[in-house]
Amino acid sequence: MSACPNPDARRIVSLVPSLTESLFVLGLGDRVVGVTDWCVHPAEAVAPLSKVGGTKNPDLDALLGLEPDLVIANHEENRRRDVERLQAAGIPVWVTYPRTVSEGARLLAEVADLGASPEVRESVVESTQRAVRDAASVRPLTPTAVFCPIWRDPWMTVGPDTYAHDLLTLCGGRNVFGEGREGERRYPRIQLGDIQAARPEVILLPDEPYDFGPRDAAELARLDVPAAAQGRIHLIDGTLLSWYGPRIQRAIETLRRLLRRDPHPGRSSEGSTESGGAVQETSQDES
Numbered sequence: 001m002s003a004c005p006n007p008d009a010r011r012i013v014s015l016v017p018s019l020t021e022s023l024f025v026l027g028l029g030d031r032v033v034g035v036t037d038w039c040v041h042p043a044e045a046v047a048p049l050s051k052v053g054g055t056k057n058p059d060l061d062a063l064l065g066l067e068p069d070l071v072i073a074n075h076e077e078n079r080r081r082d083v084e085r086l087q088a089a090g091i092p093v094w095v096t097y098p099r100t101v102s103e104g105a106r107l108l109a110e111v112a113d114l115g116a117s118p119e120v121r122e123s124v125v126e127s128t129q130r131a132v133r134d135a136a137s138v139r140p141l142t143p144t145a146v147f148c149p150i151w152r153d154p155w156m157t158v159g160p161d162t163y164a165h166d167l168l169t170l171c172g173g174r175n176v177f178g179e180g181r182e183g184e185r186r187y188p189r190i191q192l193g194d195i196q197a198a199r200p201e202v203i204l205l206p207d208e209p210y211d212f213g214p215r216d217a218a219e220l221a222r223l224d225v226p227a228a229a230q231g232r233i234h235l236i237d238g239t240l241l242s243w244y245g246p247r248i249q250r251a252i253e254t255l256r257r258l259l260r261r262d263p264h265p266g267r268s269s270e271g272s273t274e275s276g277g278a279v280q281e282t283s284q285d286e287s
Helices: 017-025 060-065 080-088 101-112 118-137 163-170 192-198 214-221 248-259
Strands: 012-014 032-035 070-074 093-096 144-147 149-151 155-157 173-175 202-206 233-236 272-275 278-281
Touching: 012 017, 017 032, 017 101, 060 080, 070 080, 080 093, 101 118, 101 163, 101 248, 118 163, 118 248, 144 192, 163 173, 163 248, 202 214, 202 248, 214 233, 233 248
Parallel strands: 012 032, 012 070, 070 093, 144 173, 144 202, 202 233, 233 278
Antiparallel strands: 149 155, 272 278
8 A cells, every 4th residue: 555645634535435434533524625425424524525426437627626635545446547637637646455454454543644633543543453453363263154245247256355355354254255266356256156156154245335135135045055054144234344444343343243153152133133034234333
């Protein structure tokens, strides 16, 4: 990841939803002058801000009109040509690219370096870093085989060298499509037969980028896989899998619970509801 090109920034446009949330949680929201249409948290704080379009198709003229002294982007979410045009216009662009949970926690600390208070650093940054260290120290010797799609028609899933793959691993999972061969996609396309052959013990169905729901869960529940037989197909908040930043700690807590080998002792129904043969994990916004 590149270093922030303007640590003294006072007019920030964020093109990364998770980092928009990070700025506000860290007490730096008063510096944010523009966000994307997908920057929806914290809802009340971002509602009045100027919107500059989508992450893949920002309105650069509108963005430049906000006169930012820093634009925060992401290597995967934003287009290179947009970054290059902004840089050519003299705008400092911070291109981020965390591919592991540890890198996500470190990026949160770097965002805090823009001016977060010591109290906020302790409550947000240091607690997140502790959660990552603690999870790494208790990873099980035998991880749970897990399948986590991100799209369908065609079916696509997370592969190696991705933030979501590292998060699943950290939380006690073995991504059944995580052993990618050289030249394969980081987000491989698969068939239902591939899922059945992989024999996942847990299936996680996020609500973004594809909004998986009860019908999808019911379809996968018909497969001859341990996750279906044991009722371990879960509809989950997709931001837990892809939004690095202040959601990391809750993501670790939630996914460790869903991926533990024996989920029954002390099992509580709090935070989940039955939905179409799957367990739907409900969540509350950090903000």
